[in-house]
Amino acid sequence: MRLFSSGVTDADKRKALRAGLASGDLQRWPGAFSPLVAKIVADAGFEGVYVSGAALSADLGLPDIGLTTLTEVAARGGAIARATDLPTLIDADTGFGEPMSAARTVAALEDAGLAGCHLEDQVNPKRCGHLDGKEVVPTTEMVRRLGAAVSARRDENFVICARTDARGVEGLDAAIARATEYAAAGADLIFTEALADLDEFARFRDAVDVPLLANMTEFGKSELLTADQLRSIGYNAVIYPVTTLRLAMGAVESGLAAIAADGTQAGVVDRMQHRARLYEFLQYADYNAFDSEIFTYSRPGGTS
Numbered sequence: 001m002r003l004f005s006s007g008v009t010d011a012d013k014r015k016a017l018r019a020g021l022a023s024g025d026l027q028r029w030p031g032a033f034s035p036l037v038a039k040i041v042a043d044a045g046f047e048g049v050y051v052s053g054a055a056l057s058a059d060l061g062l063p064d065i066g067l068t069t070l071t072e073v074a075a076r077g078g079a080i081a082r083a084t085d086l087p088t089l090i091d092a093d094t095g096f097g098e099p100m101s102a103a104r105t106v107a108a109l110e111d112a113g114l115a116g117c118h119l120e121d122q123v124n125p126k127r128c129g130h131l132d133g134k135e136v137v138p139t140t141e142m143v144r145r146l147g148a149a150v151s152a153r154r155d156e157n158f159v160i161c162a163r164t165d166a167r168g169v170e171g172l173d174a175a176i177a178r179a180t181e182y183a184a185a186g187a188d189l190i191f192t193e194a195l196a197d198l199d200e201f202a203r204f205r206d207a208v209d210v211p212l213l214a215n216m217t218e219f220g221k222s223e224l225l226t227a228d229q230l231r232s233i234g235y236n237a238v239i240y241p242v243t244t245l246r247l248a249m250g251a252v253e254s255g256l257a258a259i260a261a262d263g264t265q266a267g268v269v270d271r272m273q274h275r276a277r278l279y280e281f282l283q284y285a286d287y288n289a290f291d292s293e294i295f296t297y298s299r300p301g302g303t304s
């Protein structure tokens with residue numbers, strides 16, 4: 001990583017995302033709820049970063065029911081994307097409005113430095129894809145949403161991923177039929193939301209020949225499949241969307257409980273990321289060197 005921002009251009013990140021999807025290898029994209037987490041994802045050797053709508057809204061103290069705005073999502077997603085050399089795919093929910101808004105969403109996310117986004121076929125206001133009581137729009141409406149998004153793309157390598165939530169509403173066959181239509185409308189990648197188990201993922205894979213993304217979110221409707229299982233059936237990408245947030249918040253809760261009970265954090269210090277490790281991720285030493293090279297002059301009339 002260079003200082004201040006990524007050393008890889010947005011265009012090159014999008015090329016890398018495309019190449020990954022075409023490689024035949026499973027692309028693993030853990031969710032990063034902050035720019036610092038994106039740096040840790042890169043350091044851990046993953047192929048890309050995911051920005052989750054659920055995590056982004058939870059971080060604002062809000063449920064994931066379509067309350068966040070394009071401005072909030074693009075700003076936070078852009079900060080996360082710039083913190084890493086990896087490509088970043090972002091959750092654009094239903095596109096923040098009607099098809100024209102979905103088009104504007106793509107333009108804004110491109111400007112923010114994202115490598116791709118997903119749009120889902122739920123009605124507004126949307127729900128988490130792993131809850132009951134979701135509703136989907138008619139296929140024709142989603143095709144319009146996607147068509148508008150595709151037409152707004154200026155970088156042909158910006159990935160437009162279509163998510164279908166239909167499995168939990170209309171069944172697997174209907175979800176597969178929708179995916180076929182969405183690919184014909186220009187979607188580069190299909191997000192197969194809330195399938196039940198390996199058999200359903202394999203049936204989806206066999207039925208379509210577009211790149212497919214699996215969502216391995218915890219406490220949801222899908223069996224948690226391993227990367228090897230997903231590789232074995234030919235899936236192209238997997239997200240762990242809220243995993244880092246759940247890990248971190250679990251640690252925050254238990255750490256605060258320990259301080260409240262013990263009157264000191266001494267007992268949990270060994271579970272913390274060390275100051276020295278944090279500074280490695282932040283390239284503290286490189287920033288210090290930059291600073292000392294630039295500020296080599298004396299201020300007129302000053303004491304240094």
Ligand SMILES: C[C@](O)(C(=O)O)[C@H](CC(=O)O)C(=O)O
Pocket residue numbers: 051052053054055064091127128129130215217218220241242
């Ligand atoms: C992928 C998802 O859209 C997200 O916002 O991260 C969520 C994840 C979750 O709520 O567990 C979803 O699957 O709807």
Ligand SMILES: [Mg+2]
Pocket residue numbers: 052053054064091093
């Ligand atoms: Mg979401």
